[in-house]
Amino acid sequence: MNISQYTGIILLTFAAACGNSTPPPPAAPPPVKVVLQEVRQGTAVFYEEFPATVNPLNQVDLRAQVSGFITGIHIADGARAKKGQLLYSIDAQLYEANYGQAVANLQVQEANLVRAQKDVDRYHELEKNDAIAKQLVDNAEAALEVAKKQSEAAKANISAVQTSVRYTKVTAPFDGLIGISLVKSGTAVVAGQTVLNTISSDNELAADINLDQREIYRFSQFLQQKKQDSIFSLAFGTDIYPHHGKLLLMDRAVDPQTGTIKARIVFPNPDKTLRAGMNAVVRVKTDAPANTIIIPYKSITEQLGEFFVYVKTDSSKVTQKKVVLGTVIGSNIIVREGLAPGDSVVTQGVQALREGAVIESVPPAAPAAADKPKQ
Missing domain, CATH: 2.40.50.100 (RNA polymerase II/Efflux pump adaptor protein, barrel-sandwich hybrid domain)
Known part of the structure; x- marks a missing residue:
């Protein structure tokens, strides 16, 4: 047997051996380590925030x-x-001169009125004795009426001129x-x-906010409360105004273009620190009912504008559940729909999960040394 024949036999033998072998199955991925938190119901107090503009209750442009x-x-x-x-003060010389002229004119008209009255009285005495023509009596009475009207006009002119003098x-x-x-x-x-x-008045100032029309009923309930202590507060960034406000009114109608209605909250201003035109945030204290579900905000994932959480199933796997969110409370958030008490929600390790992933529950990670509070 030559070398080429021997080489061919070796290759055929190797090929046959390779054809009969099967690769081992791929190893299953290890469970994803996550932190779980059981969903529970409870009460919560939080503040809803509304952008506001501070306005005076009374403001007037002083015009000449x-x-x-x-x-x-x-x-x-x-x-x-x-x-x-x-x-x-506005130069009053011209208006005072006009007033003096008006007073003099009134005196003239009153004198004419007295004379016309005397003429009428004298003509009536002569008329009793049939010693004067009827036409002269009629003319005297007409002149008396004219004198009365002229006197009234002179008095009205004095009032007008007096007003001008006062407006100086x-x-x-x-x-x-x-x-x-x-x-x-x-x-x-x-x-x-x-x-x-x-x-502008500054003993009290108003914070005007725009409410969605769906809030009208709830804010109407505030108007019916005799006491609104600590419900409304005012914030300027991280600074909280020290005095609480009171809902004074809501506007007459809803703006059809925006679907909002203006509400006015009045705040006392004893220290004169509030100024008209300031931008602020009105904080409305809200008490969530006892059956409110609150979970960490970091549990939430967003996909195409919808929100989901990963919930543990009975087989140590996770499934996504769509949720409807409410108000953010610090690092937590209210869940209005989608979860039930007893559900176990993934709060850490969310980024490594997919639908149906196998998980392993681990305790929450301890904070890093740099994050620990100093003693």
Whole structure:
């Protein structure tokens, strides 16, 4: 037998041996180590948050009611004014002169009225003796009526001129905070157009929020409560305003374009720290009922806008359950639908799971040394 024949026999023998062997089955993946938490019902207190704008309960633009020049500014910018306090003076010389002329005109008309009355009285005496023509009596009575109307017109003119004189003094319509003046001494102002300043009340301020129309019934219940202690609070970032508010009213109607309605919560402002125009967050304290299901938020996975959790089955496997979520409470979240008491939810190791994966329950991981609180 030559070398080539011997080599061929060896190859045939090797091929036959290979053809008769079967590869071993692939090893099953090891169980995924996860942390489980049993679903339980309980109560919870949390705060719903609504963006808000702080507004005064009363605010007025102070406008000039007569034309002229500013002759005096009697309050400092940003000061607090009392109702009736003098704020601005407008040159009153022309209006005072008009008032004097109106008074003189009234005196003339009253004198004419007295004379016309005497003429009528005298003509009536002569008429009794048939010593005067009827036409003269009629003319005297007509002149008396004209004199009466002219006297009334003169009195009305005095009232109008008096109003103009009074409007040369701009006073505070209520107690409040004055803004920065928009005019200076000597500025020409136009009646009904020129804004001098703005005054707003600041003993109480309102936080206005927009509510979804589905919240109308719940907030209507707040309006019926005599006491609303600690239900409404105000937050500026991480700072919580120290005084609680009260729901004052809800708007007349729902905005058909947005489906929302405006609600107004009033907060006391004893320290004068609230200012009109501030942006804040109204926090509404809510007590969840005793049968509320709350789980860690990290248990939730999202797929195409829907939310799921992994729940342990009887065979040490997991299955996905769709859930309807409620309000986030710190690191937890309320589950409205999808879970029942007694379900075991995966809270750690969610990223390594898939539908039907075999799991092994392990205790929660201890925090890293850097994460442990310092003693």
